[in-house]
Amino acid sequence: MNSERRRFLGESGLMLATLGLVSSGFFNRARANSELWDSTAFGAEEIESAIKEIVGVDIFPHADVSIIAPEIAENGAVVPVGVEVAMPNISKIAILCEKNPHPLAALYDLSEGTVANIRTRIKMAETSRVVVIAKSGDKFYSADKLIKVTRGGCGG
């Protein structure tokens, strides 16, 4: 763990918890890092395994979950993808692109008072189904949309 990451941990408030673990002799660096970045979920090569890692339970398609994205993306390197959820208590939002080498693109944790309306731009290797998942309470809801890509965005 380098100094920058240490600072980030400190800012996140996790450092206090980590320090407690250090002093009590139970510090596990791998575990601390995996809590910040889910290498298993991001490393998954199939969308099912990525979803399983994030969710672990069934997900339900729901009309209150919306994907704001174009039908056709001329440039797969920059595809605007927004997620809006018209449900209360959204604590997590995930964006996945089925045909990408690593389907999980982004995973967000929302606090109370954070609006369930997030926009990002992602790369798409080819025409693909994009899946978004939102956690409300202890349940996961999803929406998906096919986005046609005329020029792939992974370079090569």
Place this chain on the structure above:
Amino acid sequence: MSVSRWEKDMAAAMKVRAKISDDGITDVRILIRHDMETGLRKEKDGTLVPPHFIQNVMVKHQGRVVLTAQWGAAVSKNPYLNCQFLNGTVGDVVEVSWIDNKGQAESINTNIIV
């Protein structure tokens, strides 16, 4: 939105704007200058460009975390993130920080504007 409304820093690779609207929602727009290399891209001579991408982004309002992001290499080059939160007031501090897989990091503070 004009460029002058972005909070800018000469050395920064990040621009942040936090703007509150009449409905009380603070809209945060973040642009980060970063290559977001996937590790799958090849140079012309065939060598792979090693992965280099932002893994974590955090947005705080008055010291309180409102959003944390985990990103994969599939987030576009020069990433854009737009999020919104309630209970902001003009002048409040919004802090955005990121760290990438090589440990490079940046943090910026801005104030909520109308």
